[in-house]
Amino acid sequence: MLNRDNTWSDWLDFNEETISKIPQSAGVYMMHASMKILFIGGSENIKKSIQEKEKEPCISKATRVRYMQTGSYEQVSEDLIKDYQDRHEGNIPQCMSVG
Numbered sequence: 001m002l003n004r005d006n007t008w009s010d011w012l013d014f015n016e017e018t019i020s021k022i023p024q025s026a027g028v029y030m031m032h033a034s035m036k037i038l039f040i041g042g043s044e045n046i047k048k049s050i051q052e053k054e055k056e057p058c059i060s061k062a063t064r065v066r067y068m069q070t071g072s073y074e075q076v077s078e079d080l081i082k083d084y085q086d087r088h089e090g091n092i093p094q095c096m097s098v099g
Contacts, residue, residue, distance in 0.1 A: 006076070011064040018065065019054065022047040027069040028077045031062035031095070038062050038095040040084060042077030058095035 012018045014031060028042040029050060039059055043049035046067050053059045070076050085092060 006068045006070045008068045009066045011066045014054070014062045014065045019047065019050055022050060022065075022067060023069060024048065025069050026071050026073050027067050028073050028080060029065060029067040030080070031059060031065045033061045033063045037084060037093045039093050040077060040080050040096065042073035044073070046073075056095070062095075 011032075024045050024047045026042075026044045027046040028040070029046050030037055030041075031039045031050075031053075038061065039053065041049060041053065046069070050065065050067075054062075068076070081092060081096075
């Protein structure tokens with residue numbers, strides 16, 4: 001479950017300068033373009049994960065990113081995806097689709 005003690009960063013521009021300032025810590029993150037969530041992820045190192053994801057064609061369309069530092073990133077990420085699906089007729093974010 002989401003721990004309300006953890007807080008999200010502001011939505012930040014999705015570019016090299018911003019990514020360079022993201023902490024190398026465990027957490028979750030979201031990326032969007034035109035206010036449409038493209039990806040929800042979690043990692044032991046959110047900076048590294050975002051740097052790896054930015055090379056993917058779908059993710060490269062993202063214009064904004066936000067993150068939350070949390071040690072329980074796997075559970076929080078799972079909860080965020082489930083919440084997204086509940087609000088979007090069971091669909092997952094566009095850049096998380098397989099195939």
